[in-house]
Amino acid sequence: MTAIPLPAKLQSTELRTHVSVRETVSQSLTMAFRALLRLRRTPEQWFDVVLQPIIFTPMFAFIFGGAIAGGVEAYLPMLIPGILVQTVVTTSIVTGTTLREDMEKGVFDRFRTMPIARIAPLAGALLTDSIRYAIATALTFLMGWIVGWRPEGGWALLLAALLVIFTAWALSWVWALLGVLARTAGAVQGIGLMILFPLTFLSNAYVPIDTLPEWLGVFAEWNPISHLVTATRELANAGTVGTEFWVTLAGAAVIVAVFAPLTVRAYMRKA
Amino acid sequence: MSDTKSEWAIEADGLVKTFGSNRAVDGVDLRVKPGTVYGVLGPNGAGKTTTISMLATLLRPDGGSARIFGHDVVHEQHVIRQLIGVTGQYASVDEKISGIENLIVFGRLLGLSHKAAKRKGEELLEAFDLADAAKRPVDKYSGGMRRRLDLASSLIAQPPLIFLDEPTTGLDPRTRGQMWDVIRGLVTSGSTVLLTTQYLDEADQLASRIAVIDRGHVVAEGTADDLKGLVGTASLLLRLADPEQTEAAVTSIHQVLGSTATVTPEAARLTAPMSDPERVTDLLIRLREQGIRLTEMSVQKPTLDEVFLTITGHGASTDDAEASDDAKEKVSA
Numbered sequence: 001m002t003a004i005p006l007p008a009k010l011q012s013t014e015l016r017t018h019v020s021v022r023e024t025v026s027q028s029l030t031m032a033f034r035a036l037l038r039l040r041r042t043p044e045q046w047f048d049v050v051l052q053p054i055i056f057t058p059m060f061a062f063i064f065g066g067a068i069a070g071g072v073e074a075y076l077p078m079l080i081p082g083i084l085v086q087t088v089v090t091t092s093i094v095t096g097t098t099l100r101e102d103m104e105k106g107v108f109d110r111f112r113t114m115p116i117a118r119i120a121p122l123a124g125a126l127l128t129d130s131i132r133y134a135i136a137t138a139l140t141f142l143m144g145w146i147v148g149w150r151p152e153g154g155w156a157l158l159l160a161a162l163l164v165i166f167t168a169w170a171l172s173w174v175w176a177l178l179g180v181l182a183r184t185a186g187a188v189q190g191i192g193l194m195i196l197f198p199l200t201f202l203s204n205a206y207v208p209i210d211t212l213p214e215w216l217g218v219f220a221e222w223n224p225i226s227h228l229v230t231a232t233r234e235l236a237n238a239g240t241v242g243t244e245f246w247v248t249l250a251g252a253a254v255i256v257a258v259f260a261p262l263t264v265r266a267y268m269r270k271a
Numbered sequence: 272m273s274d275t276k277s278e279w280a281i282e283a284d285g286l287v288k289t290f291g292s293n294r295a296v297d298g299v300d301l302r303v304k305p306g307t308v309y310g311v312l313g314p315n316g317a318g319k320t321t322t323i324s325m326l327a328t329l330l331r332p333d334g335g336s337a338r339i340f341g342h343d344v345v346h347e348q349h350v351i352r353q354l355i356g357v358t359g360q361y362a363s364v365d366e367k368i369s370g371i372e373n374l375i376v377f378g379r380l381l382g383l384s385h386k387a388a389k390r391k392g393e394e395l396l397e398a399f400d401l402a403d404a405a406k407r408p409v410d411k412y413s414g415g416m417r418r419r420l421d422l423a424s425s426l427i428a429q430p431p432l433i434f435l436d437e438p439t440t441g442l443d444p445r446t447r448g449q450m451w452d453v454i455r456g457l458v459t460s461g462s463t464v465l466l467t468t469q470y471l472d473e474a475d476q477l478a479s480r481i482a483v484i485d486r487g488h489v490v491a492e493g494t495a496d497d498l499k500g501l502v503g504t505a506s507l508l509l510r511l512a513d514p515e516q517t518e519a520a521v522t523s524i525h526q527v528l529g530s531t532a533t534v535t536p537e538a539a540r541l542t543a544p545m546s547d548p549e550r551v552t553d554l555l556i557r558l559r560e561q562g563i564r565l566t567e568m569s570v571q572k573p574t575l576d577e578v579f580l581t582i583t584g585h586g587a588s589t590d591d592a593e594a595s596d597d598a599k600e601k602v603s604a
Contacts, residue, residue: 015342015350023382030379037368037376041408110363110424113327115352116380 001007016115024117032131035098039128045169048094049136052087057143060206070209073148080144080151080204085225087140089200092168093192095129096175097185103270121269122176129172133165151248153239160235163248167228172250173259180266205229219261224251280305280340280463281326282430287334288303288321295321298335298486303480304319305340305431308454308464310478310495315581318487319467320360323434327357330449339432352602356425356433361442363421366410367488372421373409374427381428388427395423399453415446422453425530435466451476459558471578485584491582501581507545507554511565514539520563527554545570 019027021195040044061079067070102108102121111121151157175192182188202216203225220226229269231244281303296318304311315321324330326337330350337344339351354387357363365375371392378388399419404412418438425433435454439447454477457464468474475480475495483491483498491498507528509517511520514597515535524532526545528550534545545551548570558565 015353017347017349019349026382027380030376033379034368034372034376037372041367105365106359106361107365108363109329109359110357110377111380112329113352113357114354114377114380117429120380148453179423180305248431 003086004198005129017114017240019117023050024120024123025117028123028127029174031120031129033124035124035128036131041107045098048091049087049132050139052091053136053139053143054084055102056087057140058147061144061147064206073132073241075235076147076149077151077233079206080140080149081160082203084137084140084230085229086200088136088164088168089171089225089228090193091132092129092172092195093137093175093189094132095125095172095198096177096179096182096188096192099125099176099179100182102187103180118268119264122264126172126176128167130165130169130227135162137164151236153236156235156239156241159241160232163235164228164232167248167252167267170255170259173256173263177259177263179268180263190268199223199225203229226246227251258261274298278305279303280307281298281309281336281337281465283326283335283337284324285335286322286325286332286337288318288325289328289333296325296332299484299487301337301467301482301489302543303463305463305597306458306461307479308458308477310481311465312469312474312481312578313467313484314469318493319484319485320436321358322484323436323465323467325436327355328352331358334547337573353428354430356428356430358400358418358422358425358433358438360436364409364417364424367408369406369408370396370412371405373420373424377424393429396420399423400449400550415442415449416602418442418446418450418467419453422450426457430462432465435464437467439467440469447473469497471573483578485527485579485583491578498578501578505545505548505573506571506577507543507551508569508571508577509541509543509565510540511539512564512566516561516563517541519561520558523557523561523563523599527557542571 057080060083061072061076064079065075069075069078092244099122108121119125119140138161141161144151153160175188178188179185180192182191203223204218205225209220211228212220227244228248231242234240234242234244278303281301283299283301286295286296286299299318299322301309301311301322311319311322318505321330326339326344328344328351331345339354342350342354364370365376368376371389374392374395375385378391379385381388383391393402393405396405399422399534401416401419401423407415411440412420422435422438438454439450442450449474454466456466464477466474466477478495480493481495482489483575493502507524509518509520514527514536517536517539520541521532522533524530524541528543528545528547529542529547532541534541551570555565555568
């Protein structure tokens with residue numbers, strides 16, 4: 001065989017035909033690391049998860065507390081889980097918009113020519129977003145505490161946080177699919193908000209359902225957001241794991257089961 | 272070694288890629304020897320980038336086949352990706368993070384530890400004269416710095432084959448010269464380079480063989496000298512003081528240089544292929560004897576456009592194709 005002057009590394013390394021699971025995990029973590037590096041230079045990406053809880057939590061508490069519950073203190077056990085769900089669920093749209101923006105960038109072409117797992121950039125994005133959800137959750141709880149919320153759930157508070165984060169993560173698969181298929185990031189944002197804005201408000205997040213007109217009450221009753229809110233309230237305020245918890249968990253699992261394969265398939269075709 | 276079961280770095284046979292009704296690449300054949308720079312020369316939209324994208328597993332060919340060091344680009348994608356580095360027309364680095372952070376991310380993805388990736392990154396930044404800008408975000412880099420970082424990123428794994436898609440388009444002459452030195456250095460260290468360019472000059476400077484590509488076809492292939500032989504080494508450009516004397520001048524050129532001049536009547540300009548510079552003196556003396564006065568004289572190196580005109584019968588830019596055909600009809604006998 002004539003000596004083809006292969007540079008040193010490849011001469012000693014076997015060429016491989018696939019990526020191992022361990023490499024896939026490590027590459028996904030590297031992609032999450034990259035997303036965090038990017039976040040450091042684009043602080044505006046933190047605005048929604050940081051400012052929304054800080055501004056909206058006290059605002060809603062003081063505006064609606066008197067009207068809905070006869071006082072801020074009395075409203076907080078109802079409001080905090082509700083606003084937490086709305087904030088975190090809405091911020092899940094960002095997964096789709098950043099994925100869309102990323103896939104248009106030149107660097108994405110480099111990823112596609114590297115011997116890495118195809119799924120790593122997507123997995124990395126989903127991983128980073130979980131961190132964003134955790135930040136939004138912690139800040140909402142903190143703001144709630146500052147305005148006087150004293151939850152009695154104890155350790156179940158953590159479970160409540162995990163439930164909200166997991167549900168938002170499940171939903172981010174939907175936005176990721178939209179991100180892969182849509183033409184612009186703006187479209188993803190627009191469609192996402194159009195779905196989530198009514199869904200989060202036409203629920204029991206801010207008001208008791210029995211104050212709604214009957215037809216709307218039926219809708220709010222069935223709205224999956226209401227189930228998540230109720231489950232979160234039960235956990236945070238009383239520390240009980242009720243039916244709603246399991247219903248929500250099952251719902252989120254179904255979303256992942258349906259959308260994860262769809263997203264991965266659409267993504268692999270484009271990536 | 273079993274990894275290199277082919278004598279060719281790149282073998283492409285009848286590659287086809289269609290976008291709708293547009294056959295962007297329409298049956299491209301290539302043979303690239305390891306350890307050389309191979310130039311793919313053509314105008315915008317000729318199919319250069321599409322060809323590279325298929326060879327680099329970014330696009331799936333609609334027809335034909337290609338192998339990189341004997342490995343099929345469709346069925347052995349993961350193997351191919353270990354053998355290549357791709358530097359695109361638009362820098363494929365992350366603009367929001369710094370140069371060193373880019374290299375660390377790419378190094379980590381290629382399986383290096385954080386420490387090793389950082390060391391390798393610093394080494395490459397040093398080699399590409401970017402050490403001072405290591406910590407600056409890439410969107411603050413100049414065009415030339417971005418290209419260099421892009422190329423550095425392609426070299427982390429020391430791939431045996433490097434694709435460079437128009438590496439110097441849009442760079443100033445000094446930066447272009449630096450890039451050329453870097454490319455020459457790559458080949459010295461044993462890599463194979465496939466380079467696309469719009470500039471004959473660049474292909475001439477760097478490539479040992481050149482394929483001229485037009486509308487998805489390879490229209491000529493050979494060494495730079497082969498291609499230049501098709502159009503003559505250079506052409507002589509004359510502007511006459513008196514347009515009335517054009518015909519007499521053309522006759523003299525034919526007699527002295529033995530070539531046929533192209534005339535632009537409005538400007539009284541003549542362009543004549545020139546194979547032997549010695550003869551130009553004779554021509555100038557002859558023109559003075561005939562009382563033909565010149566307002567301008569210059570020597571033009573063959574341009575891509577002339578290579579194209581000669582090989583394909585139309586100009587390098589598709590839009591100008593008709594204009595060039597018109598021009599050809601004006602060639603006087």
